[in-house]
Amino acid sequence: MNIWDNLPKPFLILAPMEGVTDIMFRQVIAKAGRPDLFFTEFTNVSSYASEKGRWNALERLRIAPTDSPIIAQIWGKNPEHFSETTNALESLRFSGVDLNFGCPDKHVNKAGGGVAMVKTPELAIECLKNAKKSTNLPVSIKTRLGWSDPSEFRTWLPTILNEHPAALTVHLRTKKEMSKVPAHYELIPEIITLRNSISPKTKLIINGDIKDRAHALELNTQYPEVDGFMIGRGVFQNPYCFTDHVATREELMDLLRLHLDLYEKYADESLRSIATNGEHLASAARNDGPARNDDEKTHSHIFPYEPLKHFFKIYVNNFPGAKDLRAKLMETHSVAEARAIIKG
Ligand SMILES: Cc1cc2nc3c(=O)[nH]c(=O)nc-3n(C[C@H](O)[C@H](O)[C@H](O)COP(=O)(O)O)c2cc1C
Numbered sequence: 383m384n385i386w387d388n389l390p391k392p393f394l395i396l397a398p399m400e401g402v403t404d405i406m407f408r409q410v411i412a413k414a415g416r417p418d419l420f421f422t423e424f425t426n427v428s429s430y431a432s433e434k435g436r437w438n439a440l441e442r443l444r445i446a447p448t449d450s451p452i453i454a455q456i457w458g459k460n461p462e463h464f465s466e467t468t469n470a471l472e473s474l475r476f477s478g479v480d481l482n483f484g485c486p487d488k489h490v491n492k493a494g495g496g497v498a499m500v501k502t503p504e505l506a507i508e509c510l511k512n513a514k515k516s517t518n519l520p521v522s523i524k525t526r527l528g529w530s531d532p533s534e535f536r537t538w539l540p541t542i543l544n545e546h547p548a549a550l551t552v553h554l555r556t557k558k559e560m561s562k563v564p565a566h567y568e569l570i571p572e573i574i575t576l577r578n579s580i581s582p583k584t585k586l587i588i589n590g591d592i593k594d595r596a597h598a599l600e601l602n603t604q605y606p607e608v609d610g611f612m613i614g615r616g617v618f619q620n621p622y623c624f625t626d627h628v629a630t631r632e633e634l635m636d637l638l639r640l641h642l643d644l645y646e647k648y649a650d651e652s653l654r655s656i657a658t659n660g661e662h663l664a665s666a667a668r669n670d671g672p673a674r675n676d677d678e679k680t681h682s683h684i685f686p687y688e689p690l691k692h693f694f695k696i697y698v699n700n701f702p703g704a705k706d707l708r709a710k711l712m713e714t715h716s717v718a719e720a721r722a723i724i725k726g
Contacts, residue, residue, distance in 0.1 A: 384520050385419070385451050385477035386548045386585045389610065392602045393418035394624055395551075397589060397614030398455045398482070398524070400424060401689065405444050406644040410637050411617065412448040415625030418610075420452040421524075424482045426495075427458035427467040439467075441652070443474060450475065453522065456513075457482035459494035459502075464509045465516040472517050478548065481513060483525040486557045497557040500529045503541045510545050520548030524589075530558040532566055539576050549585040550577065551612055561615075565590025567601070574607045585609040592616060594623035618696055631701040635724060638697035641690075642717050649685035687716055694720075 396403060396411060398421035408420050425442045429435030445452050454476045456467055468479050483506055485496030492498075499506040514521045523542050528534025534556065542550060552573055554565035570588060577586045588605070589612035592598050598611035616623045621637055691712055698708040707723070714720045 384548065385453075386520055386522070389418050389585075391609060392598065393610040394595060394598055395419045395421065395587065395610060395612040396617065396624070397421065397612045398423055398480070399614055401692075404442075405446055405449070406641060406648060407693065408449050408452075409446050409644055410641050411621060411624070413640055414621045414629070414633075414637055415623075415627060416448070417613070417624045418451075419477075420449050421455050421480060422452065424455045424457045424485065425467075427456050427463035428460055430456075430467040430470065431460070431463040443471070445475060451477040453478040453480045455480040455482055455524070457485060457490065457495045459499075459505060459509070461505070461508045461512040465512040468513040468519070468521070469516040472519055476519060478520040478522060479513060479517060480522045480524055480549075480551075481510060483523055483542075484551075484553050486526070486560055491557070497526050497529060500526070500534065500538050500557070503538070507541065507545060510542070510547065514545075522549035522551070522585075523547045524551040524553070526553045526556055527566065527569070528556045530556055532556055532559075532569065535569065535573065536576075539573065540580055543576060543580040543584060546581045547584055549587060549609075551587040551589050554588065554590040570601075570605045570608065574605065578607070587612050589614065594620060595626060619699075621696055629700075634697045634699070634701065638694065638724065641693055641697070642720060645685065645690055646717055652685060690717075 394417045396408070396417045400423045403421065403423055411417070422445070423442060425439050426435070430439040443454055454471050454474070456464070456479060458464060464481070471479055482496055483499040487496060490496040490498070494502065510521065510523065525538070525542065528538050535552070539550070539552070554567065554569060555561065555563065574586065577584055586608050587610040588601065588608050592601065592611050592613050593616045594613065598613070601611060602608065613623055620629070622629045691714070694708055694711045698704050698711060710723050711720055714723065
Protein backbone atom coordinates (compact mmCIF):
# COMPACT_ATOMS: atom_id res chain seq x y z
CA MET A 383 0.00 0.00 0.00
CA ASN A 384 1.31 3.44 -0.92
CA ILE A 385 0.44 5.74 1.98
CA TRP A 386 0.32 8.79 -0.29
CA ASP A 387 -2.62 7.28 -2.21
CA ASN A 388 -4.50 6.53 0.99
CA LEU A 389 -4.78 9.92 2.64
CA PRO A 390 -7.81 12.23 2.64
CA LYS A 391 -7.75 15.29 0.42
CA PRO A 392 -6.56 17.65 1.61
CA PHE A 393 -4.42 15.88 4.20
CA LEU A 394 -2.60 17.56 7.09
CA ILE A 395 0.95 16.77 8.24
CA LEU A 396 2.89 17.72 11.35
CA ALA A 397 6.16 19.15 9.97
CA PRO A 398 9.42 17.47 10.93
CA MET A 399 11.11 19.65 13.56
CA GLU A 400 14.49 18.74 14.99
CA GLY A 401 14.45 18.76 18.79
CA VAL A 402 10.64 19.04 18.82
CA THR A 403 8.73 16.31 16.95
CA ASP A 404 10.37 13.41 18.77
CA ILE A 405 8.67 10.22 19.94
CA MET A 406 7.30 11.98 23.05
CA PHE A 407 5.87 15.11 21.43
CA ARG A 408 4.26 13.11 18.61
CA GLN A 409 2.32 11.11 21.21
CA VAL A 410 1.19 14.33 22.89
CA ILE A 411 -0.09 15.66 19.55
CA ALA A 412 -1.78 12.33 18.80
CA LYS A 413 -3.69 12.77 22.07
CA ALA A 414 -4.65 16.39 21.34
CA GLY A 415 -5.74 15.65 17.79
CA ARG A 416 -3.56 13.88 15.29
CA PRO A 417 -2.59 15.02 11.82
CA ASP A 418 -3.17 12.59 8.93
CA LEU A 419 0.56 11.92 8.77
CA PHE A 420 3.60 12.35 11.02
CA PHE A 421 7.24 12.84 9.98
CA THR A 422 10.21 12.06 12.23
CA GLU A 423 12.89 14.65 12.96
CA PHE A 424 15.61 14.34 10.34
CA THR A 425 18.29 11.67 10.76
CA ASN A 426 21.71 11.79 9.13
CA VAL A 427 22.36 8.92 6.72
CA SER A 428 26.10 8.95 7.42
CA SER A 429 25.39 8.54 11.15
CA TYR A 430 23.24 5.53 10.37
CA ALA A 431 25.95 4.13 8.10
CA SER A 432 28.66 4.37 10.78
CA GLU A 433 29.03 1.94 13.64
CA LYS A 434 29.47 4.78 16.12
CA GLY A 435 26.46 6.79 15.01
CA ARG A 436 23.99 3.99 14.37
CA TRP A 437 22.63 3.68 17.91
CA ASN A 438 21.91 7.39 18.03
CA ALA A 439 20.29 7.28 14.57
CA LEU A 440 18.09 4.37 15.60
CA GLU A 441 17.05 6.19 18.79
CA ARG A 442 15.88 9.11 16.63
CA LEU A 443 13.98 6.71 14.42
CA ARG A 444 12.05 5.04 17.26
CA ILE A 445 8.32 5.25 16.73
CA ALA A 446 5.28 4.65 18.93
CA PRO A 447 2.09 2.82 17.84
CA THR A 448 0.14 6.12 17.78
CA ASP A 449 2.65 7.62 15.31
CA SER A 450 1.47 5.46 12.46
CA PRO A 451 1.33 6.36 9.60
CA ILE A 452 4.71 8.03 9.83
CA ILE A 453 7.44 8.97 7.34
CA ALA A 454 11.14 8.77 8.27
CA GLN A 455 13.01 11.88 7.22
CA ILE A 456 16.71 11.60 6.37
CA TRP A 457 19.44 13.93 5.21
CA GLY A 458 23.06 13.75 4.06
CA LYS A 459 25.08 13.94 0.87
CA ASN A 460 26.58 10.49 0.42
CA PRO A 461 24.53 8.49 -2.13
CA GLU A 462 25.75 5.13 -0.76
CA HIS A 463 24.66 6.09 2.73
CA PHE A 464 21.22 7.04 1.38
CA SER A 465 20.98 3.51 -0.06
CA GLU A 466 22.03 1.83 3.16
CA THR A 467 19.68 3.87 5.34
CA THR A 468 16.59 3.63 3.13
CA ASN A 469 17.11 -0.08 2.80
CA ALA A 470 17.11 -0.47 6.60
CA LEU A 471 14.05 1.75 7.08
CA GLU A 472 11.83 -0.74 5.33
CA SER A 473 11.93 -3.09 8.32
CA LEU A 474 11.24 -0.33 10.86
CA ARG A 475 7.45 0.10 10.32
CA PHE A 476 7.67 3.36 8.39
CA SER A 477 5.16 4.21 5.66
CA GLY A 478 7.68 6.12 3.57
CA VAL A 479 11.02 7.90 3.41
CA ASP A 480 11.46 11.65 2.94
CA LEU A 481 14.71 13.27 1.80
CA ASN A 482 15.45 16.63 3.37
CA PHE A 483 16.63 19.04 0.67
CA GLY A 484 15.47 22.12 2.58
CA CYS A 485 17.28 22.52 5.92
CA PRO A 486 19.06 25.93 6.12
CA ASP A 487 21.21 25.09 9.17
CA LYS A 488 24.81 26.15 8.50
CA HIS A 489 26.34 22.93 9.82
CA VAL A 490 24.02 20.82 7.68
CA ASN A 491 24.70 22.99 4.60
CA LYS A 492 28.47 22.96 5.21
CA ALA A 493 28.25 19.18 5.19
CA GLY A 494 26.56 19.47 1.76
CA GLY A 495 23.11 18.48 3.02
CA GLY A 496 19.68 20.09 3.36
CA VAL A 497 19.05 23.06 1.08
CA ALA A 498 22.71 22.95 -0.10
CA MET A 499 21.40 20.24 -2.47
CA VAL A 500 19.93 23.08 -4.56
CA LYS A 501 23.53 23.92 -5.49
CA THR A 502 24.45 20.33 -6.40
CA PRO A 503 21.38 19.13 -8.34
CA GLU A 504 23.21 16.15 -9.89
CA LEU A 505 24.20 14.87 -6.46
CA ALA A 506 20.65 15.47 -5.20
CA ILE A 507 19.25 13.32 -8.00
CA GLU A 508 21.83 10.59 -7.39
CA CYS A 509 20.82 10.46 -3.70
CA LEU A 510 17.14 10.34 -4.68
CA LYS A 511 17.73 7.58 -7.24
CA ASN A 512 19.75 5.55 -4.74
CA ALA A 513 17.05 5.93 -2.12
CA LYS A 514 14.35 4.85 -4.55
CA LYS A 515 16.14 1.75 -5.73
CA SER A 516 16.98 0.60 -2.20
CA THR A 517 13.46 0.38 -0.84
CA ASN A 518 9.89 -0.50 -1.74
CA LEU A 519 8.69 2.38 0.44
CA PRO A 520 7.52 5.52 -1.37
CA VAL A 521 10.24 8.19 -1.43
CA SER A 522 9.34 11.88 -1.11
CA ILE A 523 11.23 15.18 -0.98
CA LYS A 524 10.91 18.24 1.26
CA THR A 525 12.60 21.37 -0.01
CA ARG A 526 12.57 25.17 -0.28
CA LEU A 527 12.09 27.43 -3.32
CA GLY A 528 15.84 27.78 -3.76
CA TRP A 529 18.99 29.14 -2.18
CA SER A 530 18.82 32.92 -2.59
CA ASP A 531 16.12 33.92 -5.08
CA PRO A 532 12.56 32.59 -4.97
CA SER A 533 12.54 32.35 -8.80
CA GLU A 534 15.06 29.47 -8.53
CA PHE A 535 12.07 27.16 -8.02
CA ARG A 536 11.47 27.34 -11.80
CA THR A 537 14.55 25.19 -12.42
CA TRP A 538 14.96 23.42 -9.06
CA LEU A 539 11.46 21.95 -8.72
CA PRO A 540 11.43 20.53 -12.30
CA THR A 541 14.80 18.87 -11.57
CA ILE A 542 13.15 16.98 -8.70
CA LEU A 543 9.80 16.41 -10.41
CA ASN A 544 11.53 14.78 -13.39
CA GLU A 545 12.40 11.91 -10.99
CA HIS A 546 8.73 11.47 -10.02
CA PRO A 547 8.95 11.42 -6.21
CA ALA A 548 5.85 10.10 -4.44
CA ALA A 549 5.33 13.50 -2.82
CA LEU A 550 6.95 16.92 -2.84
CA THR A 551 6.69 19.34 0.08
CA VAL A 552 7.59 22.92 -0.76
CA HIS A 553 8.41 25.29 2.08
CA LEU A 554 7.61 28.52 0.27
CA ARG A 555 10.81 30.40 1.08
CA THR A 556 14.48 30.36 0.07
CA LYS A 557 17.42 29.47 2.31
CA LYS A 558 18.37 33.16 2.42
CA GLU A 559 14.87 34.17 3.51
CA MET A 560 15.00 31.67 6.42
CA SER A 561 11.64 32.31 8.12
CA LYS A 562 11.97 36.09 8.05
CA VAL A 563 9.57 36.90 5.22
CA PRO A 564 6.01 35.69 4.69
CA ALA A 565 5.70 32.41 2.78
CA HIS A 566 5.27 33.01 -0.97
CA TYR A 567 1.68 31.80 -1.35
CA GLU A 568 1.48 33.79 -4.60
CA LEU A 569 3.72 31.14 -6.24
CA ILE A 570 1.38 28.23 -5.48
CA PRO A 571 -0.46 28.37 -8.86
CA GLU A 572 2.80 28.18 -10.80
CA ILE A 573 4.05 25.29 -8.65
CA ILE A 574 0.78 23.42 -9.26
CA THR A 575 1.25 23.90 -13.02
CA LEU A 576 4.80 22.49 -12.83
CA ARG A 577 3.63 19.45 -10.87
CA ASN A 578 0.67 18.86 -13.22
CA SER A 579 2.80 19.06 -16.35
CA ILE A 580 5.89 17.13 -15.20
CA SER A 581 4.73 14.59 -12.62
CA PRO A 582 0.96 14.63 -12.13
CA LYS A 583 1.03 11.65 -9.74
CA THR A 584 3.39 13.38 -7.28
CA LYS A 585 1.40 14.65 -4.28
CA LEU A 586 2.00 18.34 -3.72
CA ILE A 587 2.26 19.60 -0.14
CA ILE A 588 2.51 23.26 0.76
CA ASN A 589 4.34 24.43 3.89
CA GLY A 590 5.05 27.79 5.53
CA ASP A 591 3.12 29.95 8.04
CA ILE A 592 0.04 27.70 8.09
CA LYS A 593 -1.46 28.21 11.54
CA ASP A 594 -4.02 25.48 11.91
CA ARG A 595 -6.62 23.26 10.26
CA ALA A 596 -8.99 26.17 9.54
CA HIS A 597 -6.15 28.04 7.79
CA ALA A 598 -5.24 24.95 5.76
CA LEU A 599 -8.87 24.52 4.68
CA GLU A 600 -8.99 28.18 3.66
CA LEU A 601 -5.89 27.66 1.48
CA ASN A 602 -7.48 24.51 0.11
CA THR A 603 -10.49 26.52 -1.07
CA GLN A 604 -8.12 28.89 -2.84
CA TYR A 605 -5.84 26.17 -4.26
CA PRO A 606 -7.88 22.95 -4.51
CA GLU A 607 -5.19 21.16 -6.55
CA VAL A 608 -2.78 21.16 -3.60
CA ASP A 609 -2.99 17.69 -2.03
CA GLY A 610 -1.82 18.42 1.50
CA PHE A 611 -0.71 21.08 3.95
CA MET A 612 2.11 20.83 6.48
CA ILE A 613 2.03 22.70 9.79
CA GLY A 614 5.19 23.34 11.81
CA ARG A 615 5.37 26.24 14.24
CA GLY A 616 1.56 26.50 14.39
CA VAL A 617 1.70 23.64 16.89
CA PHE A 618 3.68 25.88 19.29
CA GLN A 619 0.74 28.30 19.48
CA ASN A 620 -1.89 25.59 19.65
CA PRO A 621 -1.19 21.89 20.19
CA TYR A 622 -4.80 21.28 19.09
CA CYS A 623 -4.08 22.93 15.70
CA PHE A 624 -5.06 19.81 13.74
CA THR A 625 -8.60 20.05 15.14
CA ASP A 626 -11.23 22.79 15.46
CA HIS A 627 -11.27 22.29 19.22
CA VAL A 628 -10.55 25.18 21.59
CA ALA A 629 -8.58 23.66 24.46
CA THR A 630 -9.43 24.31 28.10
CA ARG A 631 -6.81 24.96 30.76
CA GLU A 632 -7.34 21.46 32.18
CA GLU A 633 -6.85 19.83 28.76
CA LEU A 634 -3.61 21.74 28.23
CA MET A 635 -2.38 20.74 31.68
CA ASP A 636 -3.23 17.11 30.88
CA LEU A 637 -1.02 17.35 27.79
CA LEU A 638 1.81 18.68 29.97
CA ARG A 639 1.31 15.77 32.41
CA LEU A 640 1.39 13.31 29.52
CA HIS A 641 4.63 14.83 28.22
CA LEU A 642 6.22 14.51 31.69
CA ASP A 643 5.07 10.86 31.91
CA LEU A 644 6.52 10.09 28.49
CA TYR A 645 9.80 11.81 29.34
CA GLU A 646 10.18 9.58 32.41
CA LYS A 647 9.24 6.45 30.50
CA TYR A 648 11.77 7.02 27.69
CA ALA A 649 14.49 8.18 30.07
CA ASP A 650 14.09 4.89 31.98
CA GLU A 651 14.05 2.82 28.81
CA SER A 652 17.17 4.54 27.51
CA LEU A 653 18.99 3.85 30.75
CA ARG A 654 18.02 0.18 30.63
CA SER A 655 19.07 -0.10 26.99
CA ILE A 656 22.46 1.40 27.77
CA ALA A 657 22.87 -0.92 30.75
CA THR A 658 22.25 -3.96 28.54
CA ASN A 659 24.04 -2.76 25.44
CA GLY A 660 27.28 -1.69 26.97
CA GLU A 661 29.26 1.34 27.92
CA HIS A 662 30.19 2.39 24.38
CA LEU A 663 26.55 3.27 23.79
CA ALA A 664 26.53 5.62 26.75
CA SER A 665 29.15 7.78 25.08
CA ALA A 666 26.87 8.17 22.07
CA ALA A 667 24.03 9.45 24.26
CA ARG A 668 23.35 13.13 24.80
CA ASN A 669 25.31 14.60 27.64
CA ASP A 670 24.18 17.91 29.08
CA GLY A 671 21.79 19.13 31.75
CA PRO A 672 22.27 19.75 35.44
CA ALA A 673 22.71 16.85 37.84
CA ARG A 674 20.86 17.00 41.19
CA ASN A 675 21.36 13.67 42.91
CA ASP A 676 22.68 10.26 41.87
CA ASP A 677 19.46 9.05 40.30
CA GLU A 678 18.82 12.25 38.44
CA LYS A 679 22.48 12.52 37.53
CA THR A 680 22.26 9.31 35.56
CA HIS A 681 18.95 10.38 33.99
CA SER A 682 20.11 13.85 33.07
CA HIS A 683 23.19 12.44 31.32
CA ILE A 684 21.03 10.41 28.99
CA PHE A 685 17.91 12.53 28.82
CA PRO A 686 18.69 16.10 29.86
CA TYR A 687 15.84 17.92 31.62
CA GLU A 688 16.57 21.45 30.28
CA PRO A 689 15.34 20.84 26.68
CA LEU A 690 12.08 19.47 28.08
CA LYS A 691 11.38 22.91 29.56
CA HIS A 692 11.15 24.42 26.05
CA PHE A 693 7.86 22.58 25.66
CA PHE A 694 6.22 24.13 28.72
CA LYS A 695 5.20 27.31 26.90
CA ILE A 696 3.20 25.23 24.41
CA TYR A 697 0.94 23.91 27.17
CA VAL A 698 1.05 26.74 29.72
CA ASN A 699 -0.30 29.40 27.43
CA ASN A 700 -3.52 31.22 26.57
CA PHE A 701 -5.26 30.96 29.95
CA PRO A 702 -5.44 33.31 32.95
CA GLY A 703 -2.38 32.91 35.20
CA ALA A 704 -0.38 31.05 32.51
CA LYS A 705 2.51 33.53 32.58
CA ASP A 706 3.15 33.16 36.34
CA LEU A 707 2.79 29.39 36.25
CA ARG A 708 5.19 29.18 33.32
CA ALA A 709 7.77 31.31 35.13
CA LYS A 710 7.65 28.91 38.11
CA LEU A 711 7.98 25.87 35.87
CA MET A 712 11.00 27.38 34.12
CA GLU A 713 12.78 27.50 37.52
CA THR A 714 12.50 23.73 38.00
CA HIS A 715 15.33 21.22 37.66
CA SER A 716 13.45 17.93 37.53
CA VAL A 717 10.15 16.32 36.61
CA ALA A 718 9.44 15.88 40.33
CA GLU A 719 9.74 19.63 40.89
CA ALA A 720 7.51 20.35 37.89
CA ARG A 721 4.91 17.89 39.15
CA ALA A 722 4.94 19.51 42.59
CA ILE A 723 4.08 22.85 40.97
CA ILE A 724 1.24 21.56 38.81
CA LYS A 725 0.18 19.06 41.49
CA GLY A 726 0.06 15.87 39.50
C1 LIG B 1 12.75 23.94 15.59
C2 LIG B 1 12.61 23.56 14.14
C3 LIG B 1 13.22 22.40 13.70
C4 LIG B 1 13.09 22.01 12.35
N1 LIG B 1 13.63 20.81 11.94
C5 LIG B 1 13.36 20.34 10.67
C6 LIG B 1 13.73 19.02 10.27
O1 LIG B 1 14.30 18.22 11.03
N2 LIG B 1 13.44 18.66 8.99
C7 LIG B 1 12.80 19.51 8.10
O2 LIG B 1 12.53 19.13 6.96
N3 LIG B 1 12.42 20.74 8.48
C8 LIG B 1 12.66 21.17 9.74
N4 LIG B 1 12.19 22.39 10.12
C9 LIG B 1 11.38 23.21 9.18
C10 LIG B 1 9.88 22.89 9.33
O3 LIG B 1 9.62 21.53 9.00
C11 LIG B 1 9.04 23.79 8.42
O4 LIG B 1 9.44 23.59 7.09
C12 LIG B 1 9.21 25.28 8.77
O5 LIG B 1 9.11 25.48 10.16
C13 LIG B 1 8.15 26.13 8.05
O6 LIG B 1 6.85 25.73 8.41
P1 LIG B 1 5.99 26.55 9.50
O7 LIG B 1 5.91 27.98 9.03
O8 LIG B 1 4.65 25.86 9.52
O9 LIG B 1 6.72 26.44 10.81
C14 LIG B 1 12.34 22.82 11.45
C15 LIG B 1 11.75 24.00 11.91
C16 LIG B 1 11.86 24.37 13.24
C17 LIG B 1 11.17 25.63 13.72
